[in-house]
Amino acid sequence: MSDREVQIDLDGLDATLELAIKGDQSCFGDLWRALNPRLERFLYAQGAMGDPPASDVASETWLQVAKGLPGFKGNYADFRAWVYQIARNRMVDAVRARARRPIASMEISELEQRASLEDLAAGVADRSQLQSIIENIKKLPAAQSEVLMLRIVADLSVEETAKAMKKTPNAVRVLVHRALSSLREEIGDDQT
Numbered sequence: 001m002s003d004r005e006v007q008i009d010l011d012g013l014d015a016t017l018e019l020a021i022k023g024d025q026s027c028f029g030d031l032w033r034a035l036n037p038r039l040e041r042f043l044y045a046q047g048a049m050g051d052p053p054a055s056d057v058a059s060e061t062w063l064q065v066a067k068g069l070p071g072f073k074g075n076y077a078d079f080r081a082w083v084y085q086i087a088r089n090r091m092v093d094a095v096r097a098r099a100r101r102p103i104a105s106m107e108i109s110e111l112e113q114r115a116s117l118e119d120l121a122a123g124v125a126d127r128s129q130l131q132s133i134i135e136n137i138k139k140l141p142a143a144q145s146e147v148l149m150l151r152i153v154a155d156l157s158v159e160e161t162a163k164a165m166k167k168t169p170n171a172v173r174v175l176v177h178r179a180l181s182s183l184r185e186e187i188g189d190d191q192t
Helices: 010-021 025-046 054-071 076-100 107-112 116-123 129-140 142-153 158-166 169-187
Strands: none
Touching: 010 025, 010 054, 010 076, 025 054, 025 076, 054 076, 129 142, 129 169, 142 158, 142 169, 158 169
16 A cells, blocks of 8 residues: 555544554554555665565564553654654564574585585686686675685684684584575586
8 A cells, every 4th residue: 555545634643643542443553554654665775675574574563562552652753753763673673583593494414415615616627717606705695705715715614614703503504505505506506
């Protein structure tokens, strides 16, 4: 629904807010319709476009708004600021949660069997191909690029790389697997 489709009297939102605070669900719905489209655009523009998407962060925001609304004091302008403050906090929480929990699509033991650095190194035919691979490594996300450089160029073990990156050995293995998978897609590895 676009902002133009929202048929809410903006001058009456202070009264709508008062009724919503008292528990009127339809008034709460009016507030949601007035604010949610812009809220989702804000979250999307701030980077909540992936995991979780902006709509999920907005939903979490509105859940917290609903819980805290009975104790809210202020007018509609204060309410808008409060909603955006909650949204920003939910977005930061989502980013932190995602960073704390790397998600592996398979078991760690399977990762070691499927992707190895030796397989990648064995496929390098000449110096120009090596240079191309290094350029592709630099294009990877920072953590993936760093883990491959530490493992290949610096020849660190998984445990040494984990200490250098302040990560667990399993997180390093996951990063290596994802980086190698991305590289194989990029360079078109025909050996799989």
